[in-house]
C-alpha cells in the first residue's frame with residue numbers, strides 16, 4: 001500500500017518514548033490502519049528511548065514522524081520531523097530559540113523536505129507542555145483564531161495544532177478555527193477517548209491525534225481509527 005503524505009493524514013497515534021508499550025500492543029497500534037505514528041513527549045525524552053521506539057515501529061509499514069521537543073533526541077530515520085513553535089508560549093525559547101540552535105547544529109545536513117513546522121497553540125493550561133513552555137492562558141476564541149491566522153498567513157507554517165493534551169477540547173472553537181483557515185492543515189489533539197469524540201473533532205480538524213488513551217484503554221483507542229476513516233471533513 002502506498003504511504004500517504006502527511007497532508008493526507010486523518011488519524012495519528014502519538015506514542016511517548018518515555019512510556020512502556022508492550023510488543024503486542026505496538027503491533028495492534030501500527031497495524032490499526034492509522035495513517036501515521038508520531039513519536040513525541042514532553043519529558044524524559046532521550047536519544048535512547050526515541051531510537052528504541054523508532055526501531056520497533058519501523059518493523060511495520062506505517063509512516064513514522066518525530067515531534068521534536070529536545071535537540072538531543074533528534075536522529076535520522078523518520079519520514080518526517082514535526083517542529084513545534086509554541087505561539088502562546090511566553091518564552092522565546094519555545095517559539096524560535098531552540099529552533100535556531102538546532103538549525104545551527106544540523107542545518108547543513110537537514111533534508112528540509114522532511115521538516116514540517118507546526119504552529120502550536122496549547123489550550124489545556126494544566127498539561128505538562130503548558131507548564132514547561134509557560135503558555136499564556138486563558139485565551140479567548142479571538143486569540144486562538146488570531147494565532148491560527150498568524151500561522152497560516154504570517155509565519156506560513158503548513159500546520160496549526162490545537163493542543164488540548166489530556167483534556168477534551170471545545171468542538172465549537174475547533175469548528176470556528178477550521179472555518180477561518182483557508183489551506184492550513186488543522187491538527188487537533190487532546191483527550192479523545194471514544195469513537196464519537198474522534199468523529200466530532202475530525203468533522204472540523206483535518207487530522208486528529210490520539211495519545212494518552214492508548215495507554216489507558218487500547219481497545220477503545222483503536223476504535224478511533226475506523227471512526228474517522230470514512231468521515232469527510234466539513
Ligand code: 1GP
Pocket residue numbers: 014163164165166167188189190191192209210211212213
Ligand atoms: C498530545 O495532542 C496529543 O500531544 C494527544 O493528546 O494525549 O490527550 O490524546 P492526548
